[in-house]
Amino acid sequence: MHDILLTSIIISIFAMLLEGFIVFKNLKNKLHGYLFINCMVMLVNNTGYLLELLSKAEDEYIAALKFSYAGRVWIIFSLFMFTVEFCHLRVPKLLVRAFVLFNVLVYVTVFTLENHNLYYSKTWFDKDGLFPVLLHRSGIVHQVFMQVQAAVIIAVFFLLFKSLKSYRGKIAKNRAMIIIAGFLIEAVLFICQITHIFFVTYFFDISVFGNVAVTISMFIAIFRYNLLGIIDMAREYIVDRLSEGVVAVDPDGRLQYYNEHVKELFPEVTKDAEGVVERLREAIVKGDTLVIGERFFSPEEKELYADGELIGKLYALVDTTALKQREYKLKADAAMLEMAADSMKERLGATEEMLSQDRAMRHDRRHFEALILSLIQDGKVDEARKCLEERLSQEPSTRQRYCENPTVNAAIMHYVAVAEKKSIKVKISANIPYKPGVDEMQLAIAISNLFENAIHACEKVTENDRFIEITAKFKQQLLFEIVNSCDGKAELNEDGYPVTNEVGHGIGTRSVLDFVQKTNSEIRYIAEDNKFKVRMII
Missing domain, CATH: 3.30.450.20 (PAS domain)
Known part of the structure; x- marks a missing residue:
């Protein structure tokens, strides 16, 4: 019997060491924290009690008793806090602090028990039985401590059984039941120990086996019912x-x-x-x-x-930061393209109107020339002269052909008119053939964007200094250059492209660069003091 009891105590110590290690590895919330504390205080209690059973003298026994109580006073506290967290309840902080203070005071009385009779009113050491034991009569603190532990055990069972009704799943209910079973065994053995129902309780603390029962129930809850799963x-x-x-x-x-x-x-x-x-x-x-x-x-x-x-x-x-940034960029690009599309619609509308006027004038010119030829053939020279004078008086003075390509010419005419209204001196020398080698509409849009950007830059300069010069030469490839006045020196990025922080600007530059990429052309931006140049080889 002696060896069996000692072996059971040693097994419980190693079992709690193992459980404590498992819980510590999974330590992530308060539930696991209280479970870990419970493992540790039970480990201290059982280790101290093992030293009590192995002691040879009263001093050794009392020293082992004090070591044991360093864990024993916290067992019920840790089980109570574990239960509260397990049942997802909240207790007032004041109650928890009072509980902690009470346990501290109890341990102080145990640690100094030789100097007073508060914990044990009378003691005598007996080593003639199966194990050495410190027989005693309970002092006031010991009595209160036992009563508080009994009350807490009742409260723990009440909370566990009450929470059992709230669990809907089979695993959760089984997990709660196995924990209740462990607590029940410990409670029964604790009551048997303090009431000394069995004779063995006078020389051996059977409540230690209650600790073993709780340890086993926790093991089952962890490995079988997913307490930490x-x-x-x-x-x-x-x-x-x-x-x-x-x-x-x-x-x-x-x-x-x-x-x-x-x-x-x-x-x-x-x-x-x-x-x-x-x-x-x-x-x-x-x-x-x-x-x-x-x-x-x-x-x-x-x-x-x-x-x-x-x-x-x-x-x-x-x-999703990277995805969100790309999404915002796509939305911004889409908005800019939409703005560009609206702007292009306006430009194309103006261009179409000019082309329509140009076609109408060509049609009228053929009829007019046929009329003049007929008058001359009939010898009516004075009438022919009169018709020519009337025609010249009706011809718009601003009408001018800048290049052979009608689409590009119409675009240049439009922006020349816009520039002149803003008091910008414009000089055009454009040799752009009827067939420029690229889509003439895309070329017209690209030149329109460059012209429009030049106008915006000139608007920031005093009227006397405003100018735009366009030069275009065609020799197997189209060489295009536009030079304009600007305020100071324009900023270029690391790729050599213009930089703008103004809202709504930059769309034209993007459109031009897109045209350059699609047509495998080359473009170069040159920023000088108060002057800006753009050169394209198309």
Whole structure:
């Protein structure tokens, strides 16, 4: 019997060491924290009690007793706090602090028991039995301590049985039942010990076996009923999503786990976990993207199942910053293209109107020339002269042909008129053939953009200094240059392209660069003091 009891104590010590190690590796929330504390205080208690059983003298026994009580006074406290967290309850901080203070005072009386009779009113050491034992009569503190422990045990059972009704899944209920069974065995043995129902309780503390029972129930809960399983699943999920924040909740939506990335993104998670979870839920329901600092995160929800039963949910915060930036860029580009398209519609409309006028004038000119020829053939020279004079008086003075290509000519005519209205001196020398070798409409748009940009630059200069010069020569390739006045020296980026911070500007430059790329042309921007040049080889 002696060796069996000692062996059982030693086994319980190693079992609690193993359980403590397992819990410590999975330590992530308060539930696991209280479970770990319970393992440690039981380990200290059983180790101290083993030293009591092996002591040879009263001094050794009392020293071992004091060591044992360093864990024993906290066993019921740790079980109570574990139960509160397990049942997802909240207790007033004042009550917890009072409980802690009470345990500290109890241990102080135990540690100084030789100097007073508060804990043991009378003691005598007996080493003639199966094990050495310090027989005693209970002092006031010991009596109160036992009564408080009994009351807490009753409260723990009440909370556990009450919470059992709220569990919907089979695994959750079985997990709660196995923990209740362990607590029940410990409670029964504790009551048997303090009431000395059995004779053996006078020389051996059978409540130690209650600690073993709780340890076994915890082992079963961990390995069979997934007490820590949600953490394992969360970690498996993190393996695939190391850069993401992960939050795990139980089936009732209560936070059970979060990784370090979540703590960085939501520092308030340690104080207001429910608020963080609710924020993630709302974002998922509304399809919103969370903006945290300068980064964007899209929350995702994943249900966790074990043996076909829902045991919780995972919320993953997917970093979508790069995707969001690309999305914004595409939207900005689309908006700019839309603006460019509207601008091009206006230009094309004006160009079409000019071309229509040009065709009409050509048609009228043929009829007019036929009329003049007929008058001359009939010898009516004076009438022919009179018709020519009337015609010349009706011809617009601003009408001018700048190049052979009608589309480009119409565009140049339009912007020359715009420039002259803004008091800009314009000089054109454009040898652009009827067939320039590229799509004439695209060429006209590119030249229009360059002309328009030149006009905008000239508007920032005093009227006397405003000028635009366009030169175009065709020798197998079209060489095009536009020079304009500007205010100071224009800024170019590292690629040699103009830089602008003005809202709505930059669209024309993009359009020109797109034309250059599509036609395999070359372009060069030259920024000088108060002058800006653009050269294209098309």
